[in-house]
Amino acid sequence: MPEAFPLAGRGTRPDDLVVAVGGLRLGAAGLVVAAGPCAVEGEETFLRTAQAVKAAGAHILRGGAFKPRTSPYSFQGLGREGLRLLGLARRRTGLPVITEVLDPRDVGEVAAAADVLQVGARNMQNFPLLKELGRAGKPVLLKRAQGATIEEWLLAAEYVLDSGNENVVLCERGHRLPGEGERRALDLGAVSLVRELSRLPVFVDPSHAAGRRGLVEANALAAAAAGARGLLVEVHENPDAALSDGAHSLRLEEFQALMGRLGRLAAALDGGLAAPPA
Numbered sequence: 001m002p003e004a005f006p007l008a009g010r011g012t013r014p015d016d017l018v019v020a021v022g023g024l025r026l027g028a029a030g031l032v033v034a035a036g037p038c039a040v041e042g043e044e045t046f047l048r049t050a051q052a053v054k055a056a057g058a059h060i061l062r063g064g065a066f067k068p069r070t071s072p073y074s075f076q077g078l079g080r081e082g083l084r085l086l087g088l089a090r091r092r093t094g095l096p097v098i099t100e101v102l103d104p105r106d107v108g109e110v111a112a113a114a115d116v117l118q119v120g121a122r123n124m125q126n127f128p129l130l131k132e133l134g135r136a137g138k139p140v141l142l143k144r145a146q147g148a149t150i151e152e153w154l155l156a157a158e159y160v161l162d163s164g165n166e167n168v169v170l171c172e173r174g175h176r177l178p179g180e181g182e183r184r185a186l187d188l189g190a191v192s193l194v195r196e197l198s199r200l201p202v203f204v205d206p207s208h209a210a211g212r213r214g215l216v217e218a219n220a221l222a223a224a225a226a227g228a229r230g231l232l233v234e235v236h237e238n239p240d241a242a243l244s245d246g247a248h249s250l251r252l253e254e255f256q257a258l259m260g261r262l263g264r265l266a267a268a269l270d271g272g273l274a275a276p277p278a
């Protein structure tokens with residue numbers, strides 16, 4: 001790997017970076033689970049789902065307000081109204097919230113509403129966005145683009161770090177497999193490799209890699225076993241009616257069962273599940 005990573009790498013600072021989010025310590029021992037729907041779809045359904053994932057033990061609430069969709073005719077998210085609902089759900093549940101930001105012009109507004117700003121796989125090398133996030137004042141979760149090398153991913157993180165934001169979390173989410181439809185190859189070897197090369201916390205999204213619900217649990221358990229410090233899981237109270245990514249969204253009871261298994265696995269490995277946010 002020819003390029004150096006002066007800020008993301010372990011060269012000058014060998015200690016693990018710990019990112020503080022609402023009383024949680026991302027990157028420290030203790031598995032952190034972020035869960036919620038792909039998109040915030042409406043007040044009642046989002047608040048019900050938020051309470052349910054909290055009751056199941058999730059530490060962070062996810063929900064997209066600005067959605068990157070392959071088709072311009074698909075649901076694009078509720079935008080500002082979605083940000084408002086994230087704030088409402090955060091007040092009702094006490095959970096910190098993570099949401100995606102697509103456009104550099106929205107960074108200020110999204111940073112005011114969310115605790116963690118997600119950069120989607122499609123935007124991993126959107127350099128103007130990464131630079132703007134350097135000035136956001138909130139932690140950033142940087143997804144790995146499909147097919148991106150580890151070097152490209154860590155250099156994308158360098159953009160955010162070098163622009164002034166020292167709180168970056170990495171997230172592996174799977175890579176296209178020819179002929180496999182929506183199923184993706186989840187690169188779990190990357191978790192160990194990146195933890196060796198970099199001080200940044202590494203999360204895994206077991207949901208987008210699965211493409212269908214039945215594969216999410218295995219991906220999640222394998223990611224925890226591979227050393228991921230956290231997971232980003234899509235959950236929907238009625239996946240058949242979801243406006244995006246219903247096919248791989250877990251039902252509430254499936255998420256509850258997954259949390260039970262993750263708790264037992266994490267306890268056997270190292271650190272258990274993280275304590276709930278303060």
Ligand code: PEP
Pocket residue numbers: 038064068119120121122143173205208
């Ligand atoms: C998402 O988390 O809903 C999402 C769009 O993820 P990705 O950028 O990994 O496709």
Ligand code: MN
Pocket residue numbers: 038039208234244245
């Ligand atoms: Mn999604």
